[in-house]
Structure formats: C-alpha cells, structure tokens
Amino acid sequence: MIRRLPTIALAIVLLASMIATAEEKVPTDGAVATPPPADYRIGPEDTLMISVWKNDGISRTVPVRPDGMISLPLIQDVHVVGLTPAELRATLSRRLSEFMPNPEVTVIVTEVRSYKVSVIGEVLKPARYELRSWTTVLDVLALAGGFTQFASRSRVVVLRPEGQTVKRIPFNYPRVIASGGEQGNFYLQPGDIVLVP
Secondary structure, X not given: OOOHHXXXXXXXXXXXXXXXXXXXXXXXXXXOOOOOOOOOOOOOOOEEEEEEOOOOOOOEEEEOOOOOEEEEOOOEEEEOXXXXXXXXXXXXXXXXXOOOOOOXXXXXXXXXXXXXXXXXXXXXXXXXXXXXXXXXXXXXXXXXXXXXXXXXXXXXXXXXXXXOEEEXXXXXXXXXXXXXXXXXXXXXXXXXXXXXX
C-alpha cells in the first residue's frame, strides 16, 4: 500500500493537468464556450410569485409583461427583466420600505417562459422552442429533429441579438462532433436563432 501512494499522487497530478489543459482550449470559429450563467436572470413572460410576509394584500403571482415590468399594489410598475430573483427581492424591499417597516420579501420564479430560441432552415422540425434550462447548439439541433439531407452542416450560424445589432456566430457541426471539438458546442442565449443553410 505504501508503494502505491506515489503512483496515486502522480495520477492526481496528471488528472489535474489534463483538466487544466481542457479548460484552456478555446473553440474555433469565433464561438466562446462559456459555462451557463450561475444565476438565473428574469425575462419577459416568466411568472413570479412575490410574497410579502404578513401582507396578503401585496403578495401575489404575477407575469412579467413584454415591456419587462410587473405591477404590484403600492409600488405600481417595477422593471424586472435582467434581474436575478435576489436582486428583485432587494429592489422590492427597498421600494416597499416607504410604506411599511422592514418588509420581508420572497421572490420565486414559478415558470420560466422567456428562454426561447428558434431553429430555422434545413432541419426536420424548424420552430421556435421554449426551453426550461441552459441548452447547447447540439441540444437544440436534436430538438429540431436533426438535419435534412440538403443541410450544409459546416455552415450553421447562430444569430444572436445584441442591442440594435445581430452577432453572427459560426457553428461548424462536423468539427464540433469530431474528437476534441466538444469545446465548440456553446450554450445558447434567449432570443438566439440557429440558422441551418
């Protein structure tokens, strides 16, 4: 057993080195293989349960409107899109403190409805997909039933809205599914359009 300790230590060092090397790989074609965000950001059409302790008149379940607002008694409209539930809780507590001492607010996202991506072009089931969690390009292509026989698999493009512009992110399917190409399979963001020519 004593002789095995150096072997185990060497194996751990090699494993750590392999993990570090794998994390340093940068995907080709301009895609950025980032992990999904740690905190969920509220989006339009999500449903939120707002609870104010010992105040049933304000507590309620509300949809997020397309303009990014929710409406609550006393404080009226509150912009919520882009906030985490914790950030919204702090905002609501601050706004409600004008009307009551030390409000205890809880925010729960009861329905995720804002995470929508579209897949169009040469796939078997082109559509807009309402997702429930972070999804990669390969996952969405699988949801769309895969490619048709006429698809140009090496010329897939993800169109990502960024303010008033649209960013084009190439996605080379044959390269991603080849050995070592996994880093090119990046996470989609709400509003992305996967275009398969």
